[in-house]
Amino acid sequence: MRPEQLPLCRTIIHSDFIRKGRRFVGNSDTEVIVHLYREVxxxxxxQLDGMYAVAIWDASRHQLLLPETGLVRSH
Known part of the structure; x- marks a missing residue:
């Protein structure tokens, strides 16, 4: 996927991390979220925009973060 095909917010964050020397294995949003969580x-x-549900395990703090937009629900 070329940068111009990515959502604008993700493109800006991804580009910023590349300039800071961060390395990415692929083009997934997940990698951007991981780097963003490590930083802030x-x-x-x-800083996340759109519909998402993600689980972040912070092993150093023994903490599980389970944010979601409120728009992604299954009944």
Missing amino acids: GKLCLK
Whole structure:
């Protein structure tokens, strides 16, 4: 996937991490979220846009973060 095909917010964050020397294995949003969480912790959620549900296990804090947009629910 070329950068111009990515959502704008993800493209900006991804490009910023590349400039900081971060390495990515693929083109998934998950990798961007992991790097963002490592950099700013829970505040990373404020920078995410769109519908998502994600689980982040922080082994150093023994903490599980389970944010979701409220738009993704199954009954």
